[in-house]
Amino acid sequence: MLFRRRARMLRWLVCGRLGPVWMWKALLLFVAIAFAGQLLGVIFNKSSVQPAARSIFSSPDAQGPSLGSCQPHNHIMFLKTHKTASSTVLNMLYRFGEERNLRFALPLGYQLGYPLPFNAHRVKGYRGPRAVEFHIMGNHMRFNKPEVEKVMPADTFYFSIIRDPVSLAESSFAYYKEVAPAFRKAKGLGDFADDPRKYYDPRLRNNHYARNLLWFDFGMDHNANFSMALAQRGVAMVRRNFKLILVSEYFDQSMILLRHALCWPLDAVVSFSLNARQQKPSGIGGMSGSWVGKAAAVAGVSVRGGHSQAKTLPNLSLTEEQREKLRQWNALDWHLYKAFNQTFWEEIDRFGLSQMEQEVSLLRMRREDLARVCLRDGGKPVEAHRIRDKNIRPFQSGLVKILGYELQPGLDNTTRTACLRMIRPEIQYKDVLDAKQFLRAPAVQGQPVQQNVGRMVAAGGYFIRQDSSRTGERLVGGEAGGRTVDEGERDWDGSHLMRSNQTLMRGQDKGRLR
Template identity: 45%
Template sequence: MGFWGKYRDLGVKYRDFGARYRDTDYAPPPSSAPPPSGHTPCRPRSHVVFLKTHKTGGSSVVNVLSRYGESRQLRFALPHRYQFGYPSPFRAERVRGFRPGRTFDIICHHMRFNLSEVQRVMPNDSFYFSIVRDPGTLGESSFSYFRAAAPAFRNSPSLDAFLSSPWRFFRPGIRGNHYARNLQWFDFGLPDPVEPQKIPGILQNLERIFPLVLLAENFDESLVLLRHELCWPRFSVDSFAHNSRDRGRSRISAEQTRRLRAWNSLDWALYSHFNRSFWVKAEKFGIARLRKEAEELRERRRVLAGKCLKGGGPVPPKSIAAAELRPFQPPGGGRILGFALREGLQGEERERCGRMAMPELPYKDLLERAQFGGNGSGSVGG
């Protein structure tokens, strides 16, 4: 059975925590001050394309988008299963309920990006954004998480062994090996191999499609910029860190980081480009203002974790009694942490905490039930 086929054996019927959110769950208090002088009022965007890249913090972003969209009864472009035919390029027919001329409000689940096909599904005024991570750390995370999926990783006894002689283990074109090299470049649907002199032009064109690309290393600052780009309420980006890994005592060395960046040279070019563009936007926004809002976001997260979560943070899956809150565990990979709700939560507070704690897969099923009825239980790969 393949890596993603493991989902089919979960056998969990995810239950709904209750009625859908009211808009007031995200609306600012009535006494909120007007926009600062010089700031033009904006209209919230409801047409959003998020390219969810692997092992970059994208699951936390999907949770934000899922809660916002559900609270406003927006229509999600959902896969028939849990991904849009990944690793094949995205096609509009992979969207449940798609028909020519019909568009959706939000698309945010795993795909290999294909602009022309996404445009068949999403309105012309959609806001496109994504997230990237330094391949020096992403590569180590991928080695652990995708060990069973990528033959290049599976056949290597350790990360050090792989990095000392990657071509001994890696064969291009073998199913699953896209996880082992330039994974972000692959997720963006970019050509590989590519002539080095063409890379700057490719990245400049990509930036025209994606006016904002978040940085995993500056996640809270990224959420602040995203919120302002979308013109969403301040509390709409409050979130917990989903899909985090229990690393134990493992640490990546400077030499491993250097080798991972060299092995994933296209990802390093991609990350470097969007790292620069991110900080250009941050300077324009105002660094002091950005840091202040990011710290306010972190403080709200601390308060919410204390209110909502047993133990105040992520816990091992065996500590999570509610089946619908247990995150998927990759076969052969590192243990993925999740969230258990504090006892005694009631009503709207339990509902909001439950939505913030809910992993991506059961939340997708919940959204599917709301839009299409039925049990909303899918399986990965379609």
């Protein structure tokens, strides 16, 4: 009797107060289904998200073919010659060093005292011979080995790049038409080639761009009369001081040799063409090669907003006879080029032609893959004024347009950072590295100095240029008379224009403003 009473009470509690049994069964079934669905959803979600979140720069292809047990070189000196694809090479050095937090031997401005022979005190933060460990040096300089050795460690790897002097002359004429007096006087490059001495005066500033420019950049006398003995001594000097000389006409092969010499991963030498000039319309004289350095002159060109409008494009058309005359005019460069072009192919023979072809193919495929991921419009370079982000617009100057790139939208942070490094123009990249290495000095009345000098009106003041190639600080203009300096306005070599009432501090903080 007692047992029956307790059973009825239990049924009353379950069915009356807590609901019928079928409801509990349904609830338990629903919870089980929901849990299983959530578990399966997590599994499927992980399998679908993981590949998308993985950056292309972390894939096995980024390393490239095995290099064995060698260790990467971290002490590197690159002689950045003019009009030889050297800006693209410098971008690789900037990327490699930034990713590994290496210290750069940066200039006070944008060049290491060029066109004067390099002096160690041109390096920002230099405190005496090897007092500070610098890893990478690569901005424009006129080579001076004893001074370089004061800055760079004894185990530094030295290399440079050269180009056919005729192609180099075409690019140099297009860029420095309004800077080099010899070019400015000539109607076109062919006119100059027919009689260079009619236009060339070795005493005039910036005429070094018009003759034996490679010879000059390597620190030798570019106006010396050609002799075989002199040419051979110059080649011997370059061989003693540089472990590798690249050739811009064979850029991809050069990158493979450089990768093996430095023991670097493949992605470190994959690049997009930087500072390339827009090719002229077919109706105007042709020009070979699209590798160029920074622009030369602002005469006749508007640079506001990154949109340049050249009045007249330089005529670069040449006959075969005129090309031969340019080789004779640049005889020292021509001898240098022939000697190291031969050495270059001897290096490839030792490397193995079949292996070189395979690795060049991998390099090009990797470049295409990265362009597809990183760049808009299929990776095609675009005019600067079409680039929406002003921080990656290439500096515009001279009589030709410099092209740049736009990033693909929607990239994850890791991929976007790596892609941005590959397309960041040289001037902006140098500013980024400078800001990382050095704290900004306080300005007048405790206000910080901005990286890009803001919009200032100079009333009766002078403008000075940081790191002038002659004296370091010189007058650029006289009485300004209310002239306005736009944000980031620069002289022809990329140096900032600043007010002279900001005096330069000497001594340890040389080059800082106060």
